[in-house]
Amino acid sequence: MxxxxxxxxxxxxxxxxxxxxxxxxxxxxxxxxxxxxxEEGEGTNPEELIAAAHSGCFSMAFSKGLADAGFTPTSVETVAKVHLDKTDAGFGVTRIDLETVGNVPGIDDATFQKIAEGAKENCPISRLLSPGAQITLSAKLA
Missing domain, CATH: 2.20.25 (N-terminal domain of TfIIb)
Known part of the structure; x- marks a missing residue:
């Protein structure tokens, strides 16, 4: 690799x-x-790049999980919200909220949710970040 x-x-x-x-x-x-x-100045920051990496990785893992289960997604769109907070140990990423919307013909919500949760738990970026940050997921069918 x-x-x-x-x-x-x-x-x-x-x-x-x-x-x-x-x-x-x-x-x-x-x-x-x-x-x-x-603050809210112009430009990017490391946390936005982590959010981009996490949303991209999750979307790919979710798409693969859907396909493996026999559902071809039309689209998966994910927003990752990375929380940078001041803690007793200094600044740190404490939580990442994943919000995804999938357009997946023929799938029921329970199956959609199960596959989304699996992608959250198993995408490489989630596995990297979950020991240090809480990761939440909101998954909706389009």
Whole structure:
């Protein structure tokens, strides 16, 4: 399996500095700063990139689980909300809320929910993040 990479460059001090993050193959490059991470400034931040990774991984795992069960999804759209909170140990990702909507012809809600829960538990990014953060799921049929 390939090894995936990304790079980050930061210039200056924590509160006034700025940086860029770039994915290994250059598909994404974004600016980030103290304000984009801890306030509402322009640019991205590490938590948004975690949200992108988690929503993408979950959507793929859910689509595979649906197909394995005999249901071909028309679409799966997932939003991941990453909570960065101050704790006694400092700032940390404490919770990730996955909200997914699937357009899946011929499936009943109980089966849809079971497969969604399996994807939440087993996608590689969920498995990576679940020891340190609570992961919730809201799954709806379109």
């Amino acid at each position: 390939p090894i995936r990479t990304a790079t980050a460059r930061w210039e200056g001090n924590l509160t006034e500095g700025s940086g860029t993050m770039t994915t290994g193959k250059g598909g994404y490059q974004g600016n980030y700063s103290f304000k984009s991470r801890f």
